[in-house]
Amino acid sequence: MWKDFFYFTRSERRGIMVLIALIVIVITVGFLFSEYQKKKEIADTAFSQKEYDDFPVSLHEKKPKPISRSLKEQKEIVLTPFDPNTTDSVTFLRMGLSSRLVNNIFRYRAKGGVCCIWIKRS
Template sequence: MHKSDRRSLLFLVSLFVIIAALTGFFADTESSNDTPDIPNDSTLHKQSSQHKTDAADVYAVPKRKVETFCFDPNTADSTTLLRLGLQSWQVRNIYKFRARGGVYQCKEDFAYVYGLTAKDYKRLAPYIRISSDYLPASSLAEVRRGRQHSYYNRTTSIHYSNEQNIKE
């Protein structure tokens, strides 16, 4: 095909597309004008009020049922924390803290969750149960006894060594 043939073919195809588009546009406009709907005042009021409720339903946040039960903040999953009434962003903060290696060693540590209100903490505090796996090792009874015993041994050995040095 020569250059002039290609140009004429391109012109005809584009002219066909434009005519088809205009035909479709005017056909839709004419069909909508065939049956004019002029709503009366009561119909208009019903439609506008219905539209407002539909928009309100779209943006309305459904109320979650808040439950209270015993939980360990070190092991609780997101659904458990959400059931307790925490917001999703508060749950994310708890997960971030735990991901960085944070551990709640006592229930008072849970009060430091970023975004947790005093009201929420007071509501949840009686239900927080920290597993013994997450308690500090210094709270173990045998460690406490051993520390007291080793302290006593150190002080008495120092005392005896000072007495021996004085006698000599």
């Protein structure tokens, strides 16, 4: 009776041996990986402690001020109501728009573009 339950063919025995080998490999890799993680944690802890100790010193270091973007000469801008469909380039330039933007507006108009925000709706 016992022989019926525990008798395996040659291919079944090979399969069992492969499974046992795979289990041993997985357990070994898991053990080695956990040891590697412990060593890495110790190194990370030492580095973190050094950063923590150096932080108060870095607060008192003089840092260079960022370069200000406001060094460019600012044009005086006059706010006036206008219709972008009929306004000329001089008015746009007086309002502070760049010449490139004014050219884009005129090209838009030349291709049939209309700014419909200013058109009254009935």
